Amino acid sequence: MSSSCEFESLEKTLESHIPEAELAEVRRILFGKETQKLELPLCAVESAAQRDFELKGFGFRASVEQLRPPRVLRVGLVQHHSVLPTDAPVQEQISAMHRRVGEMAEVAAMCGVNILCFQETWTMPFAFCTREKEPWTEFAESAEDGQTTRFCQELARKHNMVVVSPILEREELSDTLWNTAVVVSNSGNVMGKTRKNHIPRVGDFNESTYYMEGNMGHTVFQTQFGRIAVNICYGRHHPLNWFMFSLNGAEIIFNPSATVGALSEPMWPIEARNAAIANHCFTCAINRVGTEHFKSEFTSGDGKKAHHDFGHFYGSSYVAAPDGSRTPGLSRTRDGLLVVEMDLNLNRQISDKWSFKMTGRYAEYAELLTRAAAPDFKPKIVKE
């Protein structure tokens, strides 16, 4: 496991060993049509270095059309460690996370980012592995006017940026908890929220003991820069979830996540990218980094001894495009900001080329799925 924590990134290893002539082919097969490296402003590069986080920029191109102007925007993906130890006072942990992400957002603003998205439950350690309720539920806040939403509203106004802020939400009147993403317009207004539609029961992901499946469907947010949606973490394993966001008009689907190496790493480059291909849209996969240690020991339901950490969150945030291409990933180990320029016109261009939505036979699948979901479903199995 230690070697897998230290391994910095697939991309770096490929670049340092494979000769240039073959590297182009390797990249084409692994990552698709090459993304352009973005020239980022010197002040941003210097700030990122000073503040000790990785900064990378890439761009996807679309063809120039006659009747539609390009619809170019920049998204920013933020991945980071839990700043303070998990046993620091709750308010101090939250404030430290605000400060860290605030300085990363400032660099995003220097890079001209229009929509910035943070990782899942970004203000807290991913403490659901412990199955303790105290003090972790204290990190839950109101989506509409909690301190984190107010913090994001300030960021949004200051930088003229849409901010997608995934938090642990508490509905004040009912005391219900949710895993939620708040969408703040670049005007600073809260546009709304969306909730995690699928809740894992896997390994140390004991989230179903904290909150239930989302009840807000597949809302899409029409921002000034494009139509966005948020598919939180485990929802990426469910193709129907991505699909329904797309059918509701999403042009970019963010997937803020928290996931560890031993469990899911080989699936990570596959699922969000498959969703971009299948739905003719952009997808943005974001994962936290680092290993979070908890004071109380806990077991993982795998017959192994009790321990104090969940494993290594491997970062590797990336953006995938509808043509099957993707950016390189951020590091597996460091805080990072990925700035990606995209022209949303690419979505329709690829749709016109591949036509998955036109060849999808959706009305027939609606009937098939209705039958298959019924308790008396008879599978169509041929025997000899």
Next chain:
Amino acid sequence: MSSSCEFESLEKTLESHIPEAELAEVRRILFGKETQKLELPLCAVESAAQRDFELKGFGFRASVEQLRPPRVLRVGLVQHHSVLPTDAPVQEQISAMHRRVGEMAEVAAMCGVNILCFQETWTMPFAFCTREKEPWTEFAESAEDGQTTRFCQELARKHNMVVVSPILEREELSDTLWNTAVVVSNSGNVMGKTRKNHIPRVGDFNESTYYMEGNMGHTVFQTQFGRIAVNICYGRHHPLNWFMFSLNGAEIIFNPSATVGALSEPMWPIEARNAAIANHCFTCAINRVGTEHFKSEFTSGDGKKAHHDFGHFYGSSYVAAPDGSRTPGLSRTRDGLLVVEMDLNLNRQISDKWSFKMTGRYAEYAELLTRAAAPDFKPKIVKE
């Protein structure tokens, strides 16, 4: 383009340049949990070398259970060139393909293969790019008693093997054409057939001018070795298609294909593998190899000059497992047989671990999809 034809395989390039210590991590991230190399019998290795095709063998392991015995079987995937020039007489082309695939099937038998699957429309060049009907529709045969089905029945009986034979089908009475896969039991009986559910309208894939969308749904075949289904070619871009085969009980889904480098290669490792992950099953992606030249020139709807070939079919056949791991691919350039041993118990073990089908909320999606497929669907879009 020429360099991309010559590039033999991603796996080979990685192995020849990346130091052993890092290679293990690269492989883990790219391919998941390592597959075992299969010891194949010397006679098979020698026959493959003599007959000039690549032979590779890998195995996926499952845990030993107390109440279920292991359900171990071997599948074989065959990828090959069109043997004769495309202007050779039709019967000679078919016979040459039978001979070639027959000798590969013999090696598969030596390797203990239980289910053997060929590439899409394996008895013919992929001539649909020409938009000519003559002589290509002459390659169409009866699924029940055409010469190719009879050939496969002999193979099946001789080698005690299930044979999946994707052909261009002609329904004799109506003269209708279909893109079909015939499933022949290891007893030699035709178990049935299944048809390509989604037809491309992409680049040189003019197939919609030859045959229509399949009308046979998502049949699953209960063979002696396991429940199998066939998702033909372009159906791999449609997550709902894989999903419905899985809901009907498929444990292994074959994806016989014909696809070219410039268009789809970066999607190739993603889609079948995503389907294995999302549906807790094995998927087998098979693509032909080589460049097929046609006497008549044709254009590709891309503003470029008329030409005589479709581009390079890049092979790279592989098998993906429900745990997100996959085998290395066959070569991009050579005929090949991939022998893969799998224990079907892995499907349920991974389902019990990840529970995608239990957390999938299918009844709700059936309603959502029914609404979304209706012409008066109102997307759920929030504006400021």
